[in-house]
Amino acid sequence: MESKDMFGKVGSLVGSALFMWAIFQHYFPQCLADFIGRYYRKLVNFYNPNIEITFNEFTGQRGTRSAAYKDIQTYLGYNSTRQASRLKGSLVKNSRSLVLGIDDYEEVVDVFEGVQVWWISGKQNSNRNSISIYPVRGQSDDKRYYTLIFHKRHWDLISGPYLNYVLKEGKALKDRNRQKKLYTNQEGEWHWVGFDHPATFQTLALEPEKKKEIMEDLIAFSENEEYYRRIGRAWKRGYLLYGPPGTGKSTMIAAIANLLNYDVYDLELTGVENNTELKMLLMEISSKAVIVIEDIDCSLDLTGQRKKAETDEDSDEEEDETEGKQKGSKTSKVTLSGLLNFIDGLWSACGGEIVIVFTTNHVEKLDRALIRKGRMDKHIELSYCSYEAFKVLARNYLNVDSHPRFSKISELLGEVNMTPADVAEHLTTKTIIKDAGICLEGLISALERKKEARLAAIEDKREKKLAAKGPKSSRKKNDRLRKHLNDQWLDL
Numbered sequence: 137m138e139s140k141d142m143f144g145k146v147g148s149l150v151g152s153a154l155f156m157w158a159i160f161q162h163y164f165p166q167c168l169a170d171f172i173g174r175y176y177r178k179l180v181n182f183y184n185p186n187i188e189i190t191f192n193e194f195t196g197q198r199g200t201r202s203a204a205y206k207d208i209q210t211y212l213g214y215n216s217t218r219q220a221s222r223l224k225g226s227l228v229k230n231s232r233s234l235v236l237g238i239d240d241y242e243e244v245v246d247v248f249e250g251v252q253v254w255w256i257s258g259k260q261n262s263n264r265n266s267i268s269i270y271p272v273r274g275q276s277d278d279k280r281y282y283t284l285i286f287h288k289r290h291w292d293l294i295s296g297p298y299l300n301y302v303l304k305e306g307k308a309l310k311d312r313n314r315q316k317k318l319y320t321n322q323e324g325e326w327h328w329v330g331f332d333h334p335a336t337f338q339t340l341a342l343e344p345e346k347k348k349e350i351m352e353d354l355i356a357f358s359e360n361e362e363y364y365r366r367i368g369r370a371w372k373r374g375y376l377l378y379g380p381p382g383t384g385k386s387t388m389i390a391a392i393a394n395l396l397n398y399d400v401y402d403l404e405l406t407g408v409e410n411n412t413e414l415k416m417l418l419m420e421i422s423s424k425a426v427i428v429i430e431d432i433d434c435s436l437d438l439t440g441q442r443k444k445a446e447t448d449e450d451s452d453e454e455e456d457e458t459e460g461k462q463k464g465s466k467t468s469k470v471t472l473s474g475l476l477n478f479i480d481g482l483w484s485a486c487g488g489e490i491v492i493v494f495t496t497n498h499v500e501k502l503d504r505a506l507i508r509k510g511r512m513d514k515h516i517e518l519s520y521c522s523y524e525a526f527k528v529l530a531r532n533y534l535n536v537d538s539h540p541r542f543s544k545i546s547e548l549l550g551e552v553n554m555t556p557a558d559v560a561e562h563l564t565t566k567t568i569i570k571d572a573g574i575c576l577e578g579l580i581s582a583l584e585r586k587k588e589a590r591l592a593a594i595e596d597k598r599e600k601k602l603a604a605k606g607p608k609s610s611r612k613k614n615d616r617l618r619k620h621l622n623d624q625w626l627d628l
C-alpha cells in the first residue's frame with residue numbers, strides 16, 4: 137500500500153490542503169476567495185507531485201448534467217460510503233431504492249491495481265453577486281464537482297483504465313438499481329408504469345436443462361455487443377414462446393426482463409391504427425428493452441396477407457392496409473408486411489440490446505415468414521407441467537424439496553396433462569396453516585380426477601367410433617366370410 141510511503145503522505149497533505157481550500161471557498165465571499173485562491177493554488181502546485189482532474193456536475197453553457205459526474209457519484213456512493221463519515225441519501229429518479237452518496241467536502245480513498253487515489257467532493261457557489269458569510273445549503277447556484285487526485289507517475293493507469301472502470305462500474309450499478317418500466321401503447325403513444333414483477337428464472341417451473349439453455353442464451357446475447365458488431369448483425373434477439381394457456385409464457389417474459397434488467401414494451405397491435413403508427417412507436421423504443429407481442433395469432437389476421445403482398449407486388453401500402461382491416465381487427469390497419477418491416481426496421485432504428493418476444497397458443501397458425509430464423513431466433517415450447525417443473529412449484533409455493541407424496545405426483549403427471557398454472561393453483565395454501573401434505577393430497581385428487589375423466593373420454597370416443605363403424609365393419613366381415621366359404625366350395 138502506498139499510503140505508508142512518502143508519496144502517500146504528500147498526497148494526503150495535498151488532499152487535506154485542497155479540502156481546507158474547499159471549506160475556505162465555501163465560507164468566504166467569492167471575489168476574496170478567488171484572489172487568495174489564485175496565490176494559494178500556485179503555492180500548492182509548486183510542491184505538488186500530484187495531478188488533479190475535476191469532474192463538474194454541470195457542463196456546457198446550457199448546464200446539462202454531466203453523465204460522467206453521475207456515474208462517478210454512483211460509483212463512489214456504492215464503494216466509498218463506509219469510509220466517509222458524512223453521507224447523504226437521496227431518492228434518485230427511476231431508482232428502486234434510496235441512494236447513498238458522500239456528502240460535500242468529504243474525502244475518500246480508492247485503490248486500483250495497488251495504486252491509491254483520492255476523491256474529494258466539492259461545491260462552488262457560482263452566484264457572484266451575492267456575498268454571504270454563511271453557507272446557504274441547497275441553493276440552486278451550487279455547482280458540485282468531484283476532484284480526483286493521484287501521483288503523476290500513475291497518469292497512464294489512472295487516466296485510462298481506472299477512469300474507464302469507474303464510469304463503467306457506475307453505469308452498471310445504476311442500471312442494476314434502476315426502476316424497470318412497463319410500457320403499453322395507447323393512441324399512438326407509449327405510457328408507462330413501474331415494472332415490479334416478481335417472476336425470475338429461479339421461480340419459473342421448467343425443466344432445468346431448458347431453463348439453463350435459455351438463460352445462457354440471454355446472458356450471452358446481453359454480454360456480446362462486440363460479437364454482434366464484428367459479424368455485422370444488429371444487437372437483437374427474437375424469441376417465440378408457444379404452448380397452451382397457463383404454461384408460463386407471460387411469466388417467462390417477466391423473468392427475461394428481470395434477468396437482463398430491461399424495460400418491457402407490451403405492444404398491443406389491435407390498438408395500433410396503421411403501419412405508420414407502428415413505425416412511430418418503434419422509433420420511441422429505447423435500447424435495453426423487451427418488446428412483447430402477446431397472442432400474436434389473435435392480434436391481427438397475419439396469416440393470409442403475405443401471399444397477397446408477394447403476388448401483388450404493385451399493390452401499395454394503402455391497399456395492404458385495407459386488406460388488414462378487412463381480415464384482421466376491426467380497428468387496426470396494421471398488416472403482416474407492416475409488422476415484418478417493423479421487426480426488420482427495429483434492428484436498424486434502435487440502439488441495440490433489444491429482445492422481441494411473440495407468444496401464441498397456436499404456433500401452427502402463424503405465417504412462416506414471421507417466425508423464420510433471423511426474425512425469431514429461438515422457438516421455445518412451454519408445455520404441460522412435468523415432474524421437474526412441479527418440483528420448482530413445490531419449492532416456490534410450499535417450500536418443500538421432497539415429500540412422500542412426490543412419487544405419486546410424478547407418476548400421475550406422466551399420465552395426465554395439467555398446466556403449471558393449474559398445478560400452482562392446487563399448491564396455493566388456502567389456510568393459514570401451511571400444510572404441504574394437505575396441498576399435495578389436493579393436487580393428487582385433482583390429477584386422479586383428470587385421469588379418470590380422460591379415461592372415460594377415451595372409452596366414450598372408442599365406443600362412438602365402433603358404433604359409427606359397426607354396420608360397415610360387420611358388412612366387411614360378412615363379405616370376407618362369404619368369399620372364404622365360396623373359395624372352399626370351389627376347392628371342393
Ligand SMILES: Nc1ncnc2c1ncn2[C@@H]1O[C@H](COP(=O)(O)OP(=O)(O)OP(=O)(O)O)[C@@H](O)[C@H]1O
Nearest residue numbers: 339340341380381382383384385386387556557560
Ligand atoms: N412455468 C411456470 N412457472 C411458474 N409459474 C407458472 C408457470 N406457468 C404458469 N404459472 C403460473 O400460472 C399463472 C399463469 O401463467 P402465465 O400467464 O405465464 O401463462 P401463459 O402461458 O402466458 O398463458 P396464456 O397463454 O393464457 O397467456 C402465472 O401467474 C403463474 O403464477
Ligand SMILES: [Mg+2]
Nearest residue numbers: 385386430495
Ligand atoms: Mg400470457
